[in-house]
Amino acid sequence: MFENLSERLERSFKLLKGQGKITEINVAETLKDVRRALLDADVNYKVAKQFTDTVKAKALGQNVLNAIQPGQLMVKIVHDELATLMGGDTAQVNLSGNPTVILMSGLQGSGKTTMSGKLAKKLKSEKSRRPLLVAGDVYRPAAIEQLKVLGQQIDVPVYTEEGNKNPVEIAENAIRYAKTNHYDLVIVDTAGRLAVDEQMMQEIAAIKKAVKPNETLFVVDSMTGQDAVNTAREFNERLDFDGVVLTKLDGDTRGGAALSIRTVVDKPIKFVGTGEKLDALDYFHPARMADRILGMGDIVSLVEKAxxxxxxxxxxxxxxxxxxxxxxxxxxxxxxxxxxxxxxxxxxxxxxxxxxxxxxxxxxxxxxxxxxxxxxxxxxxxxxxxxxxxxxxxxxxxxxxxxxxxxxxxxxxxxxxxxxxxxxxxxxxxxxxxxxxxxxxxxxxxxxxxx
CATH class of the missing domain: 1.10.260.30 (Signal recognition particle, SRP54 subunit, M-domain)
Incomplete structure (x- = not known):
């Protein structure tokens, strides 16, 4: 995760960590290399430029040139700005409502169905919730079977309606069923769609209007880099979702989506998928992620996992x-x-x-x-x-x-x-x-x- 970016940033800071004289020119050269590293990591160009401009202004404003350890001070400034870039504080999930309704949206193949199961497992174990999964993908029979298998693995029931091809009705009926049977969390899986598919975009907007979810999450594959950010923008314009779930953050990703998406759509990353196992879902902590990008580790998350x-x-x-x-x-x-x-x-x-x-x-x-x-x-x-x-x-x-x-x-x-x-x-x-x-x-x- 972020290995290439971490290595590039470390090389960028070597100049400032040396014993030689630190000048405004050195700072500018270092940040120019930082910007290149961010662009190579598939970070949005405007985001990368704005980031380095902000870091430069703060660095010179804090008198890095005359600091006893200018390299360390520079790293701290970059760390803090990376955390801010990714959202600053850890975003909370809205679990109000009885039942709490979470609507899952995203592209075809983004991992929405699997993520629905992972989220149900996480909230069941950590928040003592009684979840109900809803099979709202009426176009892909395999999606319903997949959700049933996931439900069996995590011991969570799956609501389905054989023969009903109206996902809005299915979602509404599922919520009534949840209330009657005392489920306090409903996670609605929906069909994958393309942002350019007008009919499908209207359909998920109709589902949202009908069920009034407490939380609408946009699931996106972080491996797609800037395409993920562009898709998030288009979905947000139509759906106004509440937060992002990044999948496959454990893969060979360059990190551009995680570093750009908050700035571009002004919506927080709430969860990250870190593996194929059903418990490989973590809350997204911007400051901890900044630690990892700069090679500082993440001992807090390690302790929490333990x-x-x-x-x-x-x-x-x-x-x-x-x-x-x-x-x-x-x-x-x-x-x-x-x-x-x-x-x-x-x-x-x-x-x-x-x-x-x-x-x-x-x-x-x-x-x-x-x-x-x-x-x-x-x-x-x-x-x-x-x-x-x-x-x-x-x-x-x-x-x-x-x-x-x-x-x-x-x-x-x-x-x-x-x-x-x-x-x-x-x-x-x-x-x-x-x-x-x-x-x-x-x-x-x-x-x-x-x-």
Missing amino acids: QQQFDEKQARELQRKIAKNQFNFNDFLAQIEQIKKMGNLKDLASMIPGVGKAIKDVDIDDNAFKGIESIIKSMTAAERANPDIINASRRQRIAKGSGNSLQDVNRLLKQFEETRKLMRQANAIKSNPMKMMNAMRAMKNMRGGMR
Whole structure:
């Protein structure tokens, strides 16, 4: 996500991060390169020019030339303006109404139907809503079946009317059904349409007028760059939607849509799709996205993702086992499962400050844990519960049973033992303030000696 743009911006700032004299000419040259980087990322030309003009005015106004660390100050100004460009504050979703009605709109193939399912799952789990999905695409039978499959996967009912080809009637009837059956959230999936298709545009406008949704969302594929922005403008002129959902932001996108769309249509990005899994939907946080574009990571989002998988009771039990040196391979396997639920591994790693650039050219497969899992699952129940009993003959059997080499098994056992040791040390320091002080002193002395 934004890897090329991040790399280009970093190169642009190298001049100002140096020790040489900073001049107004240097600032202008740097921002000229920033503008080129934005244009290469498929950002709207007027947006890119306005952005760099604003940054230049603020940079010179804050006396960057005489700052002690002009490069850092310049990065901060660019960061703040990037966040402002993408909307500033995180846009909230309007969940008023009983039921709340959300109307999904967008182009053919934009991912509207899948996004309807993802949104239902997210609001069901995070907001404790009781959602009802509505199959309003009467032109594509596969869309109805697709929505039914998604509904089964997330345990959300789907309202359909076989034989009815009037999406306005279907939507109105679905809302009445929701009220009668106490569903407090209705998500209406609609047919994909082209902005130039007058009849279809009139139809979705009629649906909106009839159901009076609390939230109308425009779903757009971020991979289409400036085409996405132009389409959003045309849809907004006809539909006056409330917010944008960007799909495929995890793909090889240059980021132009995310950076341009707010300025062009004056509507916030509310959600971003970050993968194919049904839980790969995030709220859009402009400041956090600016952090990621500038290579600062996004540790807040990483913590939030971890908390979503966090089981307080399980965590207390895990801490007790660590304290008593009882952490075993069953616990290890459970932790791997929680990490896998958090999302794409490379995307998660890139949220850690400084890691994104380091792993730019590293391929981190989502099946990275497959070898470890196969080794653990080839152990007997007794071996998983008590790793200390795994002797040489058991290691040979585990290697053969898992399809891995003996070296792989030995490496995992060694890493596991080192992990247990670190856990015990961390737990001891946490429970003993004096040990924590001693550890800090040791770190200080070590730093002082490494000159």
